[in-house]
Amino acid sequence: xxxxxxxxxxxxAAPPLKRLLDVLRExxxxxxxxxxxxxxxxxxxxxxxxxxxxNSCLVPFAHVxxxxxxxxxxxRGRLPETFVREGGTQCGICTPGVLMAAAALGPRPTSAxxxxxxxxxxxxxxxxxGIVRALxxxxxxxxxxxxxxxxxxx
Amino acid sequence: MATxxxxxxxxxxxxxxxxxxxxxxxxPLVPLAGGTDLYVAFHFGTVSARRFLDLQGLxxxxxxxxxxxxxxxxxxxxxxxxxxxxxxRRRLPILAEASRWVGSPQIQNxxxxxGNIANASPAGDALPVLAVAEATVLLxxxxxxxxxxxxxxxxxxxxxxxxxDELIVAVEIPPVEGRQWFRKVGTRAAQAxxxxxxxxxxxxxxxIALGSVAPTVVRVPRTEAVLAGGGTxxxxxxxxxxxxxxxxxxxxxxAYRRRVSANLLAQFWSxxxxxx
Numbered sequence: 001x002x003x004x005x006x007x008x009x010x011x012x013a014a015p016p017l018k019r020l021l022d023v024l025r026e027x028x029x030x031x032x033x034x035x036x037x038x039x040x041x042x043x044x045x046x047x048x049x050x051x052x053x054x055n056s057c058l059v060p061f062a063h064v065x066x067x068x069x070x071x072x073x074x075x076r077g078r079l080p081e082t083f084v085r086e087g088g089t090q091c092g093i094c095t096p097g098v099l100m101a102a103a104a105l106g107p108r109p110t111s112a113x114x115x116x117x118x119x120x121x122x123x124x125x126x127x128x129x130g131i132v133r134a135l136x137x138x139x140x141x142x143x144x145x146x147x148x149x150x151x152x153x154x
Numbered sequence: 155m156a157t158x159x160x161x162x163x164x165x166x167x168x169x170x171x172x173x174x175x176x177x178x179x180x181x182p183l184v185p186l187a188g189g190t191d192l193y194v195a196f197h198f199g200t201v202s203a204r205r206f207l208d209l210q211g212l213x214x215x216x217x218x219x220x221x222x223x224x225x226x227x228x229x230x231x232x233x234x235x236x237x238x239x240x241x242x243r244r245r246l247p248i249l250a251e252a253s254r255w256v257g258s259p260q261i262q263n264x265x266x267x268x269g270n271i272a273n274a275s276p277a278g279d280a281l282p283v284l285a286v287a288e289a290t291v292l293l294x295x296x297x298x299x300x301x302x303x304x305x306x307x308x309x310x311x312x313x314x315x316x317x318x319d320e321l322i323v324a325v326e327i328p329p330v331e332g333r334q335w336f337r338k339v340g341t342r343a344a345q346a347x348x349x350x351x352x353x354x355x356x357x358x359x360x361x362i363a364l365g366s367v368a369p370t371v372v373r374v375p376r377t378e379a380v381l382a383g384g385g386t387x388x389x390x391x392x393x394x395x396x397x398x399x400x401x402x403x404x405x406x407x408x409a410y411r412r413r414v415s416a417n418l419l420a421q422f423w424s425x426x427x428x429x430x
Contacts, residue, residue: 015160017206019193039194040261041345052234052263058193059264060186062164063210101259119344120258 003064005030006074016062020054021045023061024071032072032096036122043121046097047071053101055120072096075103079134088134090125097121102135111136157196163205170214170323173207174296178319183207185321187230188264190257191273215268215323218242225327226292229268233280234259236267246327248336248353249283255338256280258345268322274312274370279338281371282353285363286334287327294323301326311369332357333426339414341405349406352418356426358382362419367398367411374398377419387423391416 002011005028014023024030024047036044038057045056048070049063079099082088089095098121102109105117114135123131165183167173177183184203186192187210195201209215215230218239225245227236233253236242243250256262256270256279270278271291289304293316300320308314316322333356340346351365359382365371377394381387400411 015162016164016166016208017159017162019159039197040190040257043258043260046260049263053260054263055190055260057197058188058190058261060159060164060189060193060208062166062208063189104259117259120260122345 001061001065003066004068006070007068012061014061016060018061019057020047020049020059020061020064020069021056024056024069030071030073034093034096036093036097040120041122042094042097043101043118044094044097046100046121048100048103051104053104070100070103072099075099083131083134086134087127087130089130090123090127094121094123094125098123098131105135108137109135157199157201159196161204164208165205166208166211168211170212170294170321171296173209173212174294174319174321176207177321178296180205181318185209185272187266187269187272188232190261190265191269209268209321221326223329227267227325227327229266229271229322229324231267233257233262233265233267236280237262246283246287246330246334248334249280249287249327251336252279252283252338252351252353255343261345267325271307271325272314272316272322274308274314276311276368276370277348277351277366278371279348279351279365282351282363282365283336284325284327285371285373286353286355286361287330288361289328290326291322292324292326293320295320299323305373308370330355332360335422335426337418337421339418347405350400350411350414350418352415352422354422354426356422362394362422364398364415364418366405367400367415369399372398381423387420390423391419394419 012027014027024033034044036042040055040058046053047056050067101118101121111132114132165176167176184206186206186208216228218227218231218241233256236253237250270280284304291302291307293300335354338348338351340348348366353363355361360378362378363373374397376397377390380390380393395412395416400408402408
């Protein structure tokens with residue numbers, strides 16, 4: 001089945017109801033997308049489909065046919081450095097999902113907008129203050145501009 | 155993952171007619187829209203069905219439009235579609251408001267109004283809105299379209315009047331006169347299943363519907379009648395607490411739900427006391 005993965009054409013054979021999360025990790029070798037709860041509560045598995053954040057643990061692979069899928073490996077920009085500087089990352093499990101959920105925000109979002117955009121992302125370290133600080137008003141606000149994945153893994 | 159997803163079959167119809175034919179001839183099939191309820195059930199291993207019907211490609215189930223005086227919302231409209239729709243925001247703003255309280259942005263981008271109706275949860279956030287709007291559910295089958303008033307769509311806990319060969323095509327909403335009001339009470343603002351959810355319309359004959367207080371989402375006609383007849387708020391609250399049948403469960407208790415329902419009624423009544 002064909003779709004666009006991080007800006008590159010992809011053709012992957014996988015069962016239609018397999019979770020997009022598992023296709024990304026197992027069939028595409030992109031392990032940056034994490035599984036937290038597996039039931040759409042925690043947001044750790046957030047990826048973009050046609051620019052919109054979704055929980056990849058709840059998306060059947062068949063539903064991305066012909067669509068653009070963006071994972072943490074395809075996110076470009078300086079946000080990772082901003083996260084390090086502001087202490088936005090602690091254990092790191094929630095971080096890829098947080099960055100992808102935030103990717104739907106425009107530049108220089110208010111902290112209220114950041115909190116709303118991240119309503120579906122749980123940080124088990126409860127490090128929300130650093131996350132919001134890294135995103136709110138950030139010049140390096142994430143954007144869904146993507147490049148090809150270069151095998152960056154986490 | 156409790157359910158072995160790789161062994162399940164997904165039928166992908168080319169059109170609504172094709173989908174309805176397959177529902178009749180190749181059933182039983184479980185329709186799949188946004189998957190936000192179904193995949194949670196897969197995760198917990200509570201799905202016994204083996205074959206699924208993919209609705210995602212069916213254009214006839216999409217779109218939000220006017221038809222005469224009514225608003226017609228395709229079954230595949232997502233909560234994000236409802237939040238963004240100028241038509242919904244103008245004519246039924248409490249549906250957009252309820253959609254903002256569903257899950258999270260990730261869930262709102264996938265979950266659909268048709269799925270919320272079909273899943274038949276007494277806690278469905280959009281359902282009290284459809285109840286006070288006196289919506290009609292449009293069901294399709296090879297025999298044609300069947301129109302079911304929302305008030306008679308549910309027959310019991312997670313039970314509906316739908317036949318296995320029928321599909322929710324759209325929901326039709328007549329013009330709503332009066333001031334609209336909505337509030338959901340959960341453990342936290344996002345990602346919470348409601349403890350109590352209420353939608354209401356302030357009109358000469360007020361309309362009030364609640365979720366999570368009975369086996370299905372319910373209108374409360376006795377409470378509405380007290381308010382319509384000029385009874386006091388305290389009288390209406392007493393009737394409401396008797397009229398609903400909440401239970402103790404892992405999210406809340408019956409006593410808390412009764413108290414909060416009465417409080418929400420008071421809030422609705424004072425918030426809408428003067429026309430805007």
